Amino acid sequence: MKIDGSCHCGFITCEAEADPERTAICHCTDCQTLSGTAFRTMIVVPSTNFKLLSGSPKTYVKTGDSGRPRAQTFCPECGSPLYATGVGDDTKFFNIRLGTVRQRAQLPPKVQFWCRSAQPWLPEIDGARRETQ
Numbered sequence: 161m162k163i164d165g166s167c168h169c170g171f172i173t174c175e176a177e178a179d180p181e182r183t184a185i186c187h188c189t190d191c192q193t194l195s196g197t198a199f200r201t202m203i204v205v206p207s208t209n210f211k212l213l214s215g216s217p218k219t220y221v222k223t224g225d226s227g228r229p230r231a232q233t234f235c236p237e238c239g240s241p242l243y244a245t246g247v248g249d250d251t252k253f254f255n256i257r258l259g260t261v262r263q264r265a266q267l268p269p270k271v272q273f274w275c276r277s278a279q280p281w282l283p284e285i286d287g288a289r290r291e292t293q
């Protein structure tokens with residue numbers, strides 16, 4: 161399906177062709193800190209399906225719990241997180257932050273990653289299977 165969205169201030173706008181089955185929750189500690197909340201929701205799209213329509217994101221690279229460097233992009237004006245990808249050759253997929261996607265109400269998460277660092281006070285999330293990682 162076609163999705164589109166923007167950061168909070170509207171400086172960055174983007175669109176992508178996305179598979180609704182590829183929505184996920186990530187409970188890793190980086191996602192908790194970088195999102196400022198308990199977990200992150202995202203939709204994974206091939207980077208070739210992503211199109212920036214306006215603005216230019218800022219990038220911050222951090223080695224994730226997986227041991228791989230992750231490029232975290234965000235709006236330089238308002239700080240909204242936009243997407244994460246790898247560095248170097250590892251940029252085939254963009255993990256778009258679901259909170260920036262206009263159609264997010266139609267994109268319930270299907271899977272949960274890094275459940276071992278999930279906050280213990282979270283309720284079960286129906287329909288999102290828990291991966292062991």
Ligand SMILES: [Zn+2]
Pocket residue numbers: 167168169170171172235236237238239240
């Ligand atoms: Zn912004």
Ligand SMILES: [Zn+2]
Pocket residue numbers: 186187188189190191192200274
């Ligand atoms: Zn994560």
